[in-house]
Amino acid sequence: MTTLDPLPSLVPLAALLAGLLGLAMGSFGTVVAHRVPAGRSVVRPRSACPACGHEVRERDNVPVLSWVLLHGRCRDCAAPIPWRYPALEAGTAVLFVLLVVALLPALPTPWDAGRLLAWLAVVAGGVPLVAVDLAEHRLPFAVTGWTAVFVTAGLVGGALAEGDRALLADPLAGAAAWFIVVGGLHVLTRGRGMGLGDVALAPVLGAAAGSLGVGAALVGLAGAFVAGALVGTALIVAGRARRRPAPRMLPFGPFLVGAALLAVPCGQPLADAYLRLVGL
Numbered sequence: 001m002t003t004l005d006p007l008p009s010l011v012p013l014a015a016l017l018a019g020l021l022g023l024a025m026g027s028f029g030t031v032v033a034h035r036v037p038a039g040r041s042v043v044r045p046r047s048a049c050p051a052c053g054h055e056v057r058e059r060d061n062v063p064v065l066s067w068v069l070l071h072g073r074c075r076d077c078a079a080p081i082p083w084r085y086p087a088l089e090a091g092t093a094v095l096f097v098l099l100v101v102a103l104l105p106a107l108p109t110p111w112d113a114g115r116l117l118a119w120l121a122v123v124a125g126g127v128p129l130v131a132v133d134l135a136e137h138r139l140p141f142a143v144t145g146w147t148a149v150f151v152t153a154g155l156v157g158g159a160l161a162e163g164d165r166a167l168l169a170d171p172l173a174g175a176a177a178w179f180i181v182v183g184g185l186h187v188l189t190r191g192r193g194m195g196l197g198d199v200a201l202a203p204v205l206g207a208a209a210g211s212l213g214v215g216a217a218l219v220g221l222a223g224a225f226v227a228g229a230l231v232g233t234a235l236i237v238a239g240r241a242r243r244r245p246a247p248r249m250l251p252f253g254p255f256l257v258g259a260a261l262l263a264v265p266c267g268q269p270l271a272d273a274y275l276r277l278v279g280l
């Protein structure tokens with residue numbers, strides 16, 4: 001009897017490619033975070049130093065590496081380049097690699113591949129969205145819209161290629177749950193708690209979280225509010241300690257994106273543990 005050698009796993013190669021793609025998408029994400037809030041094109045003109053106006057050369061535009069080689073300064077005028085640029089690039093690349101490791105089995109089906117594409121889109125769009133929300137308390141619809149296009153394409157394309165439309169039931173349920181809860185809070189708080197940007201982003205993240213299972217989508221949704229409440233309370237307590245007024249409003253986008261990402265490793269295990277706890 002002969003035994004077949006197992007096919008070599010695609011995961012290491014996919015992780016390497018995802019890391020490189022993540023660096024490139026992270027670099028694009030810094031441009032998006034910088035230009036979209038100002039209503040400028042993300043394609044033209046090429047990036048220039050905001051201090052001296054010199055166009056950034058090709059060789060100085062390599063993600064992370066250029067910043068390190070230039071010691072974080074413009075080649076022309078030596079103005080400092082904020083560390084958040086290489087941080088966003090490296091962070092996107094790390095998240096891309098982690099998603100491949102978490103979501104891609106050794107022998108991926110079309111649905112596995114489509115779902116991975118959806119989650120890569122969540123990171124590629126979510127990182128600049130978080131950056132803009134932290135800086136300006138808003139989530140530009142253009143970035144959310146493009147993220148929605150790629151999340152939908154990944155999930156619908158994966159399900160159709162798999163020949164199993166039922167795979168879309170859980171993502172639809174997740175999208176509905178996130179939209180109803182965040183949209184409902186927007187209406188109840190008359191827009192003071194949740195902005196319309198949060199309402200638009202919620203179903204996109206809910207659909208991605210739902211691709212892991214309805215339980216994961218619900219755990220992620222609950223996690224966003226628990227984390228938001230904890231951080232909000234901590235900021236109020238810290239503000240009182242320093243005799244400063246509490247921040248007027250906490251941007252909620254970072255909690256939505258962060259909770260959706262944490263649902264990838266933790267969502268379904270926590271949901272299963274909860275069901276066991278209540279005896280179901």
Ligand SMILES: [Zn+2]
Nearest residue numbers: 049052074077
């Ligand atoms: Zn310069």
